Amino acid sequence: MIEIENVTKIFRTKAGTVEALKDVSLKIEKGETYGVIGYSGAGKSTLVRCINFLETPDIGAVTIDGTRIEIDNEKLFLVKDGEKTRLSEKSLNKLRSSIGMIFQHFNLLDRSNVFDNIAYPLKYTGKSKKEIHDRVFELLELVGLESKVNAYPCELSGGQKQRVAIARALANNPKILLSDEATSALDPDATESILNLLKDLNKKLGVTIVVITHEMGVIKSICDRVAVMEKGKVVEEGRVYDIFSNPKQPITRKFVNSTSSLSKVDELVKKDSPLVKSQAGESRLYRLVFDKSVNNPVISEVSRKFNVDFNIILANVEAIGDQTIGAMIVKLSGEDKAIDAALTYLSATKVRVEAV
Numbered sequence: 421m422i423e424i425e426n427v428t429k430i431f432r433t434k435a436g437t438v439e440a441l442k443d444v445s446l447k448i449e450k451g452e453t454y455g456v457i458g459y460s461g462a463g464k465s466t467l468v469r470c471i472n473f474l475e476t477p478d479i480g481a482v483t484i485d486g487t488r489i490e491i492d493n494e495k496l497f498l499v500k501d502g503e504k505t506r507l508s509e510k511s512l513n514k515l516r517s518s519i520g521m522i523f524q525h526f527n528l529l530d531r532s533n534v535f536d537n538i539a540y541p542l543k544y545t546g547k548s549k550k551e552i553h554d555r556v557f558e559l560l561e562l563v564g565l566e567s568k569v570n571a572y573p574c575e576l577s578g579g580q581k582q583r584v585a586i587a588r589a590l591a592n593n594p595k596i597l598l599s600d601e602a603t604s605a606l607d608p609d610a611t612e613s614i615l616n617l618l619k620d621l622n623k624k625l626g627v628t629i630v631v632i633t634h635e636m637g638v639i640k641s642i643c644d645r646v647a648v649m650e651k652g653k654v655v656e657e658g659r660v661y662d663i664f665s666n667p668k669q670p671i672t673r674k675f676v677n678s679t680s681s682l683s684k685v686d687e688l689v690k691k692d693s694p695l696v697k698s699q700a701g702e703s704r705l706y707r708l709v710f711d712k713s714v715n716n717p718v719i720s721e722v723s724r725k726f727n728v729d730f731n732i733i734l735a736n737v738e739a740i741g742d743q744t745i746g747a748m749i750v751k752l753s754g755e756d757k758a759i760d761a762a763l764t765y766l767s768a769t770k771v772r773v774e775a776v
């Protein structure tokens with residue numbers, strides 16, 4: 421559905437140049453919800469804005485639903501049947517209208533009411549007044565906001581404003597919806613309801629959604645796959661479950677830990693808490709991770725088999741879709757040899773064992 425190939429984007433300012441995207445490539449399948457996560461300045465917004473050409477890459481190629489655009493020196497070329505021609509403004513506008521976008525601060529027209537905000541992108545499509553009216557009400561129903569049709573943005577909550585923005589973004593039936601930190605300005609309840617709405621729309625309309633966020637909770641809640649960005653590059657990419665169960669890059673581990681109570685262990689170690697100190701006969705701290713490949717009750721099994729006890733310091737279970745990942749920080753007590761044998765056995769039963 422969306423393919424980004426070797427895209428580089430350099431911003432040139434008086435203060436110098438910033439390489440916001442460095443040879444980025446990724447592929448987003450039709451109908452999936454794809455997350456892009458990274459800290460501030462990683463290049464997330466620039467990447468997503470290159471999908472609808474709000475930013476023009478310096479070089480690379482972007483394919484949207486079969487339409488391939490190659491970019492050379494910030495000039496856009498349409499590639500069709502092996503032929504390369506300059507992309508016309510008309511074709512660019514058509515391409516853009518197949519992509520909706522929502523933003524952190526909603527970008528609504530403050531002086532227009534809800535109806536007019538949603539009707540705005542329908543104005544220049546040649547639709548009659550009646551068709552526009554019907555479409556706006558269809559969209560209001562879709563986002564659950566019929567009762568606010570005459571309200572002005574200042575009379576709406578943040579969550580309601582984002583619903584209006586979503587309705588407006590979907591007005592022309594786009595195949596792709598880009599969401600740039602759409603829940604970052606919302607409280608936890610509104611965040612949950614907007615994420616649920618996006619999940620519903622993805623299912624109901626089959627719209628492909630690209631979500632930019634710096635919160636792993638958002639990724640966990642609605643995304644099928646995720647790309648982790650750092651300093652203009654995609655450093656890790658994959659299915660959300662796999663990224664959670666086995667993050668490879670340090671930055672990905674940091675993001676994964678941010679949604680887990682297990683990250684508290686670093687604080688406890690720093691504070692030299694008695695909770696994390698080992699007494700005589702106790703092992704050091706270990707992190708045990710149980711993913712979907714572990715089905716049996718291994719802890720009690722290992723405890724019995726090797727005559728060791730588990731002291732659980734912290735534990736966490738993540739639910740991702742209909743699968744779970746459990747993790748705990750433990751100290752084992754028993755004879756040294758028995759502890760070693762227990763840890764080896766755990767690793768052999770596909771529990772990930774990491775010394776903290």
Ligand SMILES: Nc1ncnc2c1ncn2[C@@H]1O[C@H](COP(=O)(O)OP(=O)(O)OP(=O)(O)O)[C@@H](O)[C@H]1O
Nearest residue numbers: 431433438440458459460461462463464465466467
């Ligand atoms: N129009 C611009 N002119 C100059 N530099 C820019 C411009 N837009 C972005 N940048 C720079 O490009 C880099 C990537 O910015 P980008 O906004 O894509 O990051 P981000 O990951 O979305 O961060 P944030 O979450 O803070 O928006 C940053 O160093 C930023 O300062």
